[in-house]
Amino acid sequence: MIEKLKExxxxxxxxxxxxxxxxxxxxxxxxxxxxxxxxxxxxxRYTLLSLYGCMxxxxxxxxxxxxxxxxxxxxxxxxxxxLIIGMKVLLMYITTRIDYDMRWYIITDTTLRVxxxxxxxxxxxxxxxxxxxxxxxxxxxxxxxxxxxxxxxxAGGGNADRDPYAKGHRAILRGIENPKEVRDMILTxxxxxxxxxxxxxDEKQISQVFDSEIKNExxxxxxxxxxxxxxxxxxxx
Amino acid sequence: MNQRQLTHAxxxxxxxxFSLTRPDKNLLQLYVLYALVTMVAFPFVMxxxxxxxxxxxxxxxxxxxSVSYGILWRKESYTTxxxxxxxxxxxxxxxxxxGLGTVDIQTASGSSTAEVCIVGVRQFDNIRxxxxxxxxxxxxxxxxTNVKSNSSDNEVIETLRKIKEDLNAVxxxxxxxxxx
Numbered sequence: 001m002i003e004k005l006k007e008x009x010x011x012x013x014x015x016x017x018x019x020x021x022x023x024x025x026x027x028x029x030x031x032x033x034x035x036x037x038x039x040x041x042x043x044x045r046y047t048l049l050s051l052y053g054c055m056x057x058x059x060x061x062x063x064x065x066x067x068x069x070x071x072x073x074x075x076x077x078x079x080x081x082x083l084i085i086g087m088k089v090l091l092m093y094i095t096t097r098i099d100y101d102m103r104w105y106i107i108t109d110t111t112l113r114v115x116x117x118x119x120x121x122x123x124x125x126x127x128x129x130x131x132x133x134x135x136x137x138x139x140x141x142x143x144x145x146x147x148x149x150x151x152x153x154x155a156g157g158g159n160a161d162r163d164p165y166a167k168g169h170r171a172i173l174r175g176i177e178n179p180k181e182v183r184d185m186i187l188t189x190x191x192x193x194x195x196x197x198x199x200x201x202d203e204k205q206i207s208q209v210f211d212s213e214i215k216n217e218x219x220x221x222x223x224x225x226x227x228x229x230x231x232x233x234x235x236x237x
Numbered sequence: 238m239n240q241r242q243l244t245h246a247x248x249x250x251x252x253x254x255f256s257l258t259r260p261d262k263n264l265l266q267l268y269v270l271y272a273l274v275t276m277v278a279f280p281f282v283m284x285x286x287x288x289x290x291x292x293x294x295x296x297x298x299x300x301x302x303s304v305s306y307g308i309l310w311r312k313e314s315y316t317t318x319x320x321x322x323x324x325x326x327x328x329x330x331x332x333x334x335x336g337l338g339t340v341d342i343q344t345a346s347g348s349s350t351a352e353v354c355i356v357g358v359r360q361f362d363n364i365r366x367x368x369x370x371x372x373x374x375x376x377x378x379x380x381x382t383n384v385k386s387n388s389s390d391n392e393v394i395e396t397l398r399k400i401k402e403d404l405n406a407v408x409x410x411x412x413x414x415x416x417x
Contacts, residue, residue, distance in 0.1 A: 014333035129374020155345035168349030217397035224404035
């Protein structure tokens with residue numbers, strides 16, 4: 001049922017349910033990997049939504065009982081309110097499902113790409129050079145469903161401390177089943193990109209070219225001195 | 238894990254990006270819709286948005302990007318590609334219906350809002366890939382090779398080469414002497 005509703009709604013929402021693009025130039029990456037949100041993340045959101053629906057149902061019931069006892073026939077409005085709320089909750093069920101399908105976390109050798117959202121589709125690309133820290137956060141409800149949220153911060157400020165889900169300067173991976181494994185994978189890639197993200201981007205490459213040429217020349221010199229030594233020792237003997 | 242479903246981005250036509258200076262015409266429609274949402278405040282909201290649309294200018298050059306707008310209070314922000322930290326592409330439902338997208342660029346500054354916003358463009362995917370190839374910490378294969386060592390490095394290598402040649406000459410003259 002929800003699948004059919006999803007198929008009906010997706011074109012209306014102009015949503016593209018296919019996977020996001022991997023950035024160009026990462027075809028043969030060693031660490032290329034796509035991480036998806038856990039099915040338990042979907043169950044968690046369904047459960048929370050059901051609770052929300054039940055809360056409204058209770059409120060409407062109480063409202064009806066109270067309005068029956070006052071002189072105006074206000075209680076006649078309650079079916080209308082119930083209908084509106086019902087439609088809203090149904091819509092939220094579908095968008096929750098679509099949000100689950102839209103969620104993609106793609107890790108390449110140099111970057112992380114996160115896509116999510118239904119009404120506003122967000123896509124964030126962060127290069128690992130700029131990543132400052134990686135955190136695992138788990139709330140009580142998330143613990144119940146055994147999933148975690150991974151927060152990846154980049155340099156820069158904002159209202160980061162007050163709101164853990166603030167948008168700026170961070171990528172958020174929600175509903176991760178194996179947070180430690182994903183974190184370690186990100187840290188492995190992080191360690192490969194060893195620049196701090198503050199220096200001259202070309203610095204390392206120049207010294208690499210330089211180093212290899214110097215090494216080459218020094219080897220040849222050592223070769224020469226070695227042969228010289230041989231000649232001297234043999235002529236002394 | 239799900240790798241077969243993934244597709245790779247196409248290479249970007251750079252000239253198309255460099256020639257981009259104005260947002261798409263549909264941006265005005267988007268602003269009208271935004272203003273309509275406020276109902277009574279429509280004229281007060283629409284006027285600044287209209288001027289923002291009329292004055293919005295983008296400039297992509299070889300080193301960075303500049304975005305400027307405003308009629309009374311003019312704003313122009315410029316950032317270099319190599320300082321880009323995060324690229325956000327956002328499309329809300331109205332933008333999707335109008336075929337538009339917003340590209341927000343963040344640098345390591347102290348605000349949580351984006352430093353440079355490219356609003357109302359159709360080529361948001363291409364702009365993202367264009368910026369991605371130039372952003373900090375991304376060195377695409379093929380861009381790496383044309384790095385040349387500077388002059389002082391060359392000097393050191395030159396000196397080492399001279400030492401090697403001298404040693405070689407000494408050895409050769411010794412060898413010929415011994416053979417005699």
